[in-house]
Amino acid sequence: MGKEQGKVRGTVIRSTGSWYTVRLEDGTLVECRLRGRIRTHGLKATNPVTVGDCVTVDHASGEGSAAITAISERRNYIIRRSVNLSRVSHIIAANIDTAFVIASITSPRTSTGFIDRYLVTAQAYEIPAAVIFNKCDIYEPEHTALMQELAHEYSRIGYPCIITSALTGQGVEELITAMQGKTSLFAGHSGVGKSALINAIEPGLNLKTGSISDIHLKGKHTTTFAQMHPLSFGGYIVDTPGIKEFGLIDFEKGELAMYFPEMLNLVTECQFYNCTHDHEPGCAVVAAVKRGEVSAERYRNYLNMLSGRDMQSSPWELK
Ligand SMILES: Nc1nc2c(ncn2[C@@H]2O[C@H](COP(=O)(O)OP(=O)(O)OP(=O)(O)O)[C@@H](O)[C@H]2O)c(=O)[nH]1
Numbered sequence: 001m002g003k004e005q006g007k008v009r010g011t012v013i014r015s016t017g018s019w020y021t022v023r024l025e026d027g028t029l030v031e032c033r034l035r036g037r038i039r040t041h042g043l044k045a046t047n048p049v050t051v052g053d054c055v056t057v058d059h060a061s062g063e064g065s066a067a068i069t070a071i072s073e074r075r076n077y078i079i080r081r082s083v084n085l086s087r088v089s090h091i092i093a094a095n096i097d098t099a100f101v102i103a104s105i106t107s108p109r110t111s112t113g114f115i116d117r118y119l120v121t122a123q124a125y126e127i128p129a130a131v132i133f134n135k136c137d138i139y140e141p142e143h144t145a146l147m148q149e150l151a152h153e154y155s156r157i158g159y160p161c162i163i164t165s166a167l168t169g170q171g172v173e174e175l176i177t178a179m180q181g182k183t184s185l186f187a188g189h190s191g192v193g194k195s196a197l198i199n200a201i202e203p204g205l206n207l208k209t210g211s212i213s214d215i216h217l218k219g220k221h222t223t224t225f226a227q228m229h230p231l232s233f234g235g236y237i238v239d240t241p242g243i244k245e246f247g248l249i250d251f252e253k254g255e256l257a258m259y260f261p262e263m264l265n266l267v268t269e270c271q272f273y274n275c276t277h278d279h280e281p282g283c284a285v286v287a288a289v290k291r292g293e294v295s296a297e298r299y300r301n302y303l304n305m306l307s308g309r310d311m312q313s314s315p316w317e318l319k
């Protein structure tokens with residue numbers, strides 16, 4: 001009753017498939033359906049509209065029913081490939097400002113291979129990425145030492161690192177500062193504490209953590225709805241279901257090093273213009289690894305990605 005006629009703009013924060021929750025600029029939530037044919041900008045997807053989409057909502061149809069009539073072009077998006085439908089994808093979220101990879105040194109251990117694949121993927125689509133080492137309250141001294149080494153290395157090459165504990169609150173203020181006014185995405189293995197950390201940031205959200213979430217996700221691996229939560233200090237957080245592996249985008253072998261910021265400036269110094277930095281003589285990247293300027297671990301992960309050795313069954317992709 002009495003709703004203003006006309007069109008307003010908002011952000012999609014939840015999607016159930018046929019209904020979409022849109023948060024209007026004044027903060028009110030509107031349940032919408034889709035109307036007409038929505039332009040999807042050439043992307044084949046099982047869902048034409050995703051969380052994070054900026055949309056136009058038409059209130060004019062009356063009786064409280066509202067419709068999404070247009071989607072603004074996306075700055076970026078993450079998709080999950082539908083395993084059985086080769087070219088069709090499910091878009092998890094769009095318009096992300098920072099893609100955080102939530103890692104833990106233990107319980108569960110996140111490999112640097114996983115972190116590096118995530119960072120490469122974000123790099124390929126020009127989404128700023130950052131690393132969070134969570135659960136620091138349970139680290140033994142050797143875990144802490146390893147974490148400090150990794151945090152030093154990732155910071156050195158330009159990825160902000162934040163050390164947190166969802167349990168004690170350590171690092172949470174720093175994380176809030178990094179997230180203020182932005183749309184952040186949290187991704188990482190199941191159990192690293194994505195939801196617990198979001199609860200620490202925004203206690204009112206009360207997200208399910210631990211085993212309940214695990215069971216829920218295992219039983220529903222085909223419906224991977226991410227949900228976006230407005231943050232009281234400004235911005236949004238997208239919580240995603242736990243992922244086993246991050247798939248790499250398709251890339252030419254000669255291109256992969258471009259997604260390693262510390263290698264990017266070296267590649268022009270290689271003897272061969274099409275050097276893959278693997279076996280070729282006169283390779284500037286190999287020389288930098290030998291000098292200790294490029295981390296041997298990052299280089300090993302680069303080689304694994306190059307050879308496809310780590311390409312496990314991953315349906316995930318960042319774009
Ligand atoms: N000690 C400690 N426990 C934590 C921390 N963060 C999370 N946990 C615990 O780790 C378990 C998993 O946390 P969740 O937040 O559910 O993990 P998640 O990453 O959201 O997992 P999925 O939703 O399955 O992807 C829960 O029992 C949490 O209480 C932390 O910083 N320290």
Ligand SMILES: [Mg+2]
Nearest residue numbers: 194195208213
């Ligand atoms: Mg969770």
Ligand SMILES: [Zn+2]
Nearest residue numbers: 270275277283
């Ligand atoms: Zn080279």
